[in-house]
Amino acid sequence: MNKRRFFRFKSIHTSIAVAFSCLIIGTTLILSYNTYRQSSDSVTENSVQYTNELINQVGTTIETYIDNMKSISSLLYNNGQIRQYLTMADPQSDVGLSLVNAIESSLHVIVQSRNDISAILFIGSNGAVISDREQGALKSYPELIAQDWYTKAKNDAIYISSSEVEHVYRNEYPWVISMSQQFRGNDRLDKTGVLLIDLNYTIINDLCSHIRLGKRGYVFIVNSEGDLVYHPQQQIIHTNLKSEPIEAILASEDGQLSLKENQHEKILSIRTTNFGWKIVGVTYPEELVANKKKMQLSTVLWGSICLIIALGISIVLSFTLSRPIKKLEANMKQVEQGNFDIRADITQADEIGKLARTFNVMIIKIKDLMKQIVHEEALLRTSEIKALQSQINPHFLYNTLESIIWMAETNKMREVVKMTMALSKMLRYSIGKGEQEVSVSMEMEHLANYLTVQSMRYTNKFKYEIEVEPELRGCRILRIVLQPLVENAIYHGIRRMEEQGHIRIQGRLVEGVIQITVSDNGLGMDKAKLQGLLGPSVDQGLGVWNVHHRIQLFYGTAYGLSFESEPEEGTTVTLRIPCSELEVKDA
Structure with a gap:
C-alpha cells in the first residue's frame, strides 16, 4: 500500500508535471545515450574500416615487392x-x-x-x-x-x-x-x-612507420612462423618489456580481433598476404573517437538544453491543464462554505468545461432544493408549534369547571368570580391572536392566573412566588412554555405531599440569555426518572416534552430545558432562550 501511495500527490498539477518530467527525462536520456552510442559506434566503424584499408594497402605494397623479387628470381632462374x-x-x-x-x-x-x-x-x-x-x-x-x-x-x-x-x-x-x-x-x-x-x-620500415592510427595505434607484421617482420617497438619486444598476442593472431582469420590490454580494449585488424605474412593494424577504441569528451560534453549539453526546455513546456502544460481544475476546486470550497451563488467561469469545450457546466447546473438545483427545504421546514415548524400550543391538558379545564360548580353550589360567589376571571384570562391568552411569541410579562401574567386557579382548587396545598427582573419583561418568549413546568411541579411534586408545598419562579438575564427557573420542594425524582423527562412519556405527560421540543424548534438546539432533582428534596427546571426585545400591544 505504501508503494502505491508513494507516487500519489495531493495536487493534480504536481502529478501531471511529475509524469511529464519522468517521461521527458527518460526519453531524453535514452535518446542522448543512443545518439552518443551511434555516433561513437559510427566513428569506431569508420576508423576500423580506415585501418583495414591501410593494412590492405600495406599488404598489397609488400606483395608487390615480394612478387617483384619472385619475378627477378624467375628471370634469373631461366x-x-x-x-x-x-x-x-x-x-x-x-x-x-x-x-x-x-x-x-x-x-x-x-x-x-x-x-x-x-x-x-x-x-x-x-x-x-x-x-x-x-x-x-x-x-x-x-x-x-x-x-x-x-x-x-x-x-x-x-x-x-x-x-x-x-x-x-x-x-x-x-x-x-x-x-x-x-x-x-x-x-x-x-x-x-x-x-x-x-x-x-x-x-x-618506411612504409609502416608513416602510418598513424591515433596516438597509440600502430601496424606490425608477423610471418607464418610467428616471427616479427616489422614492429615499431621491436627493441622493446625483444627485451620482453612488451608482447603481442602472436598465437591468437596466427590462429585468427582475416578481420577484427578484440582483446584487453591493461584494462584497455584494443582492436586488431588482420590481413594475410598471399605468401603467409599477417599484417596487423592495432587501434584503441578510446582513441578512435578523438573528440570523445567533446562528443560527451556536446551530448550532455544539448540533452540538458532539450531537457530544460521540455521540462519548462511540461510545467506550463501541466499548469494550463490543472488551472481550470483548481479553479473548479476553489468554487467547490465556496459551495462547501455555503456560498451557492458562485458559478464556475470555465468556457472550455473539453471534458473540464463539461464538468464545470454540470457543476453550475448542480449548484442551481441544490440552491433551489435548499430554498424549498427551508420553506417546507418553516411551514412544518410553524404547524408543529401551533399544534403544540394547542396541546393543553383538557383535564385541567374539566377539573376547574367542576371546582367552579362546587363553589357555586356552596354559595362561594367571590371565589367563583375570582376563579372564573382567572380561567377566562387563561383561555383568552391561550387562543391569542395567532402570534407565536409574547412578552415575558404577558407569560408571567398568564402563569399567575394559572397558579390562582390551582391554588383555589388545592386549598392550602402550596404557596407560590414569582420573581422576575424588570429588564426581562419586554423580552420575547414563546407562548405557554412556563405553565406546563408549573403544572408538572404541582401534579408530580407537591400534590402527594402531606405538608404544604412551595413553588418559586425566578427570571434573570445572563449574558444575553434568559434563564427562568421553576423550583419546588416536592417529592423529587431519581436519575432514571429524571432522564426520561425530555421524552413523550405517559407518566409525565406531553407538557414538558412539548415545551422543550418547541424551544429547540424555534430557537435552536443550543436552548431548551434542563433539570436538577433529588428524591424528597424537590426539583428545579431551568428554561434558557435568547433575549430579544418585543413591542407588545395591550391585549
Whole structure:
C-alpha cells in the first residue's frame, strides 16, 4: 500500500508535471545515450574500416615487392649463363671467369636500378659464388652455405625470411628481408645452387612507420612462423618489456580481433598476404573517437538544453491543464462554505468545461432544493408549534369547571368570580391572536392566573412566588412554555405531599440569555426518572416534552430545558432562550 501511495500527490498539477518530467527525462536520456552510442559506434566503424584499408594497402605494397623479387628470381632462374656457370666442373676456368663477369654485370644493373633490392647472390653446389659486387667483399663459401637462408632453401625449394641482420658481406650488417630459392639442373632432380635476393628493410620500415592510427595505434607484421617482420617497438619486444598476442593472431582469420590490454580494449585488424605474412593494424577504441569528451560534453549539453526546455513546456502544460481544475476546486470550497451563488467561469469545450457546466447546473438545483427545504421546514415548524400550543391538558379545564360548580353550589360567589376571571384570562391568552411569541410579562401574567386557579382548587396545598427582573419583561418568549413546568411541579411534586408545598419562579438575564427557573420542594425524582423527562412519556405527560421540543424548534438546539432533582428534596427546571426585545400591544 505504501508503494502505491508513494507516487500519489495531493495536487493534480504536481502529478501531471511529475509524469511529464519522468517521461521527458527518460526519453531524453535514452535518446542522448543512443545518439552518443551511434555516433561513437559510427566513428569506431569508420576508423576500423580506415585501418583495414591501410593494412590492405600495406599488404598489397609488400606483395608487390615480394612478387617483384619472385619475378627477378624467375628471370634469373631461366638465365642460360647462370645455369651454365653453376653446372661447370671448374668455375675458375677462363670460360667460367668470363661468365662470372657477364653475370655480375647483369646483377649489378638490376640492383642499381631498384631501390627495394639490397643484394643478389648465387651459391652453386660446385662452389661457385656470384653476386652483384666484387667477390672479395663476400664471406667465404663455407660461411655462406651455413646460413639459414641457404639451408632452408635447400630443404623447401623457396624461402622468405623475417627481418634480420644480413651476414653475406664482410663488415656489413644491413637489415634485410631475404628470399632464397633452390636452383635445379636440366633433369629437375639435381640441385645446382641457391639464389638469394635481399629486400631492403628500410622500404618496409618506411612504409609502416608513416602510418598513424591515433596516438597509440600502430601496424606490425608477423610471418607464418610467428616471427616479427616489422614492429615499431621491436627493441622493446625483444627485451620482453612488451608482447603481442602472436598465437591468437596466427590462429585468427582475416578481420577484427578484440582483446584487453591493461584494462584497455584494443582492436586488431588482420590481413594475410598471399605468401603467409599477417599484417596487423592495432587501434584503441578510446582513441578512435578523438573528440570523445567533446562528443560527451556536446551530448550532455544539448540533452540538458532539450531537457530544460521540455521540462519548462511540461510545467506550463501541466499548469494550463490543472488551472481550470483548481479553479473548479476553489468554487467547490465556496459551495462547501455555503456560498451557492458562485458559478464556475470555465468556457472550455473539453471534458473540464463539461464538468464545470454540470457543476453550475448542480449548484442551481441544490440552491433551489435548499430554498424549498427551508420553506417546507418553516411551514412544518410553524404547524408543529401551533399544534403544540394547542396541546393543553383538557383535564385541567374539566377539573376547574367542576371546582367552579362546587363553589357555586356552596354559595362561594367571590371565589367563583375570582376563579372564573382567572380561567377566562387563561383561555383568552391561550387562543391569542395567532402570534407565536409574547412578552415575558404577558407569560408571567398568564402563569399567575394559572397558579390562582390551582391554588383555589388545592386549598392550602402550596404557596407560590414569582420573581422576575424588570429588564426581562419586554423580552420575547414563546407562548405557554412556563405553565406546563408549573403544572408538572404541582401534579408530580407537591400534590402527594402531606405538608404544604412551595413553588418559586425566578427570571434573570445572563449574558444575553434568559434563564427562568421553576423550583419546588416536592417529592423529587431519581436519575432514571429524571432522564426520561425530555421524552413523550405517559407518566409525565406531553407538557414538558412539548415545551422543550418547541424551544429547540424555534430557537435552536443550543436552548431548551434542563433539570436538577433529588428524591424528597424537590426539583428545579431551568428554561434558557435568547433575549430579544418585543413591542407588545395591550391585549
